[in-house]
Structure formats: structure tokens, C-alpha cells
Amino acid sequence: xxxxxxxxxxxxxxxxxxxxxxxxxxxxxxxxxxxxxxxxxxxxxxxxxxxxxxxxxxxxxxxxxxxxxxxxxxxxxxxxxxxxxxxxxxxxxxxxxxxxxxxxxxxxxxxxxxxxxxxxxxxxxxxxxxxxxxxxxxxxxxxxxxxxxxxxxxxxxxxxxxxxxxxxxxxxxxxxxxxxxxxxxxxxxxxxxxxxxxxxxxxxxxxxxxxxxxxxxxxxxxxxxxxxxxxxxxxxxxx
Numbered sequence: 001x002x003x004x005x006x007x008x009x010x011x012x013x014x015x016x017x018x019x020x021x022x023x024x025x026x027x028x029x030x031x032x033x034x035x036x037x038x039x040x041x042x043x044x045x046x047x048x049x050x051x052x053x054x055x056x057x058x059x060x061x062x063x064x065x066x067x068x069x070x071x072x073x074x075x076x077x078x079x080x081x082x083x084x085x086x087x088x089x090x091x092x093x094x095x096x097x098x099x100x101x102x103x104x105x106x107x108x109x110x111x112x113x114x115x116x117x118x119x120x121x122x123x124x125x126x127x128x129x130x131x132x133x134x135x136x137x138x139x140x141x142x143x144x145x146x147x148x149x150x151x152x153x154x155x156x157x158x159x160x161x162x163x164x165x166x167x168x169x170x171x172x173x174x175x176x177x178x179x180x181x182x183x184x185x186x187x188x189x190x191x192x193x194x195x196x197x198x199x200x201x202x203x204x205x206x207x208x209x210x211x212x213x214x215x216x217x218x219x220x221x222x223x224x225x226x227x228x229x230x231x232x233x234x235x236x237x238x239x
Contacts, residue, residue: 023178023195026231030176031200033227034207041206043156048124049080049115051157052139055149056107061099069098080122084112107144114142124153132160147189155205161198163205165189168212175216176228177235 046054053073058066072094077083083091092105115122127135132154139150151164163169165188173179178195179188196204215222221237223229 024197027196027200027204030228030231031204031207033231034211035203037227038207038210041203043159043202045159046157048127048153048157049122051153052111052124052145052149053108055152056104056111056144057095057098059100059104059149066098069095069101069104072097080112084109084116084122103144107142110143111145124157127153127158132162135160147186151189155202161201163189163192163196163201165192166209167218168216169205169208171218172208172212172216175221175232175235175237177233181236 054066054070057069057073061069073083073091076094077086086094091109092101095101095105095108098104112122115124119126127138130138135154135158136147136150139145139153140147148164148166151162154160154162155164165173165185167185169192170185170188173188173192174181174183179191183191193201211227215226223232223234223237226232
């Protein structure tokens, strides 16, 4: 089945109350079972620009290296104006522990430059006046900012009921069959934010990341130990 055909079938099903109820019941069961085997997580709310930069640093690296880069940045610069005014190459050297430092420093500096030009200062507090769709559209208009990064800003900095989709969540959603086999991360974002009840989106985001790291790994998933094995058709997983 192509993505276009799947999407059309999905739209038809989503208009049926029974289908919506089945989706919600399954998602709630998945969330409950994962929560039984993983510790609870407390949301730490940050300033939107802080969250944006932190998420940029997190791209294609480990949590440990991301936070090493973040801590080095915050230790060196008192505010975002100081980051913008730093000598050429200094930010890149500072965030090197996070990896891809040249690319990430370019994204951060171009973001700060645009905010200073548009808003007069480096800040994202104007996002509070936007709805979710407007905020995501605005954030993804910045160079180097994709759907996941934008969704992280909404979820963690603005307390919006949005589920960011990283590589772990995308992989698990595919294996659970809640998205088509060739769905992109953007399609997965749209589908999950449609079928996951708003009050579960943050919790499920955290639980699925943990599950993807420990059990539903990219290679050699530990299916016999899976807490949601009975709810998973194992789409794309070799027997």
C-alpha cells in the first residue's frame, strides 16, 4: 500500500468514532505498559530560545555530548547577545563536544541574527501568541530547524500538547503499524499528534525514547523482553 492510499484510508477511518476509540485505547494501553517498566520523568521547562539551541545541539549526537556542548556554551557566554558578538569561530570551538560544531554554530548564529533583525533582540517569547501550527511553521522557517526541533520547543518550553518525533519514536511507530511502512518523520509527527490523546503526548514521547534506547533498538530489538510485545505486530522486524 502506498503512503497516499494509506493516508486516504486513514482519513476515512479517523472519521469513524469506533476507529478513533480503538486507536485511543491502544495508545493508552501502550503508554500504561511502558510506564510500568520505566521510571517517571519530570518535565523541565526552559526558555523557548534556550530549548531551541539545546535541541539544535542534540542533533545527531548522544545526550552526554549534547549537554557537554550546552554546558560549555552557557559557561562561556552570559547571554545570547554575547554569543552573537563572539569572534569568528569561537562558538564553533565552544560547542565542539556536541559534534557537527561548524554546522550547529552556523544554525545558532543565523537564528540569533534573524531574531535580532526581526524582533530587535534574541528571544522567542512571541511564540506564545501563535497556535501550534503557526509556531511550528515559523520555527521551521529557520535554517537548520526541522519538525522535531520545533516540536521540542513547543513541548518542553511552551507546555504545548505536542509529541516530538525523533529516530526512536519514528522506528517504534513504524513497528507498531500506526504509520505506513515508508512514512517520513514529518508524516509520523502528523499522525501521532492526531491519534495520541493530548494529555499523553509528553509522557509517551519520553517513554518511547527510553523504550527505543533499551529494548526496541534499531538493530537486534529485544522483542522477547518487550513490555508492549502483545500490542506490536513487529512491522519490518525480521523473524
